[in-house]
Amino acid sequence: LAKTTQPISMDSYEGQEVNITCSHNNIATNDYITWYQQFPSQGPRFIIQGYKTKVTNEVASLFIPADRKSSTLSLPRVSLSDTAVYYCLVGLTNDYKLSFGAGTTVTVRA
């Protein structure tokens, strides 16, 4: 399983854009990159998934450079309800297991 490294925590204010970068230097050719959001005492919620370049949905954008050794989750105009732990994971093809790292605790302040 590819190991991921993310910042432990990030602080932001309402209305700002939050960018969380995840390093995954040993990502395999067939691995996808997936981001989840988790609130306290809830299961992780799927945010976005991608393989290369840029993916955008109604919640976030995912930027993946050509070498795929890192990825950046972009949350536009965050609100207080975006305060959560965000996990970056790689895999989902050769090995369906997911290995959760520590995640990034994002705190949004008014």
Next chain:
Amino acid sequence: GAVVSQHPSRVICKSGTSVKIECRSLDFQATTMFWYRQFPKKSLMLMATSNEGSKATYEQGVEKDKFLINHASLTLSTLTVTSAHPEDSSFYICSAALGQVIPDTQYFGPGTRLTVL
């Protein structure tokens, strides 16, 4: 779409009793289901992988006789914590995946809070 439910959402039991947690994929058939546990302020730890119709595969350090997993159908997997002790108190989360697709995204249930007295 891709909704996964868990029941119960929380359970309190006495030490020595067994507790069963159900995980259901509500709008898709899940070839593979996963069970995780999470301690306070910690990340999720994979316990086992459950494939429909076959025995579960347990991660290293997870006692298979302690945590019994049954995946009897494509929409239901159960985790039974046998002879529960206070150290088994934790947040248990399941996830379900379609299987045989790429990427095989996992969708998570809301979790079950187990407290063993």
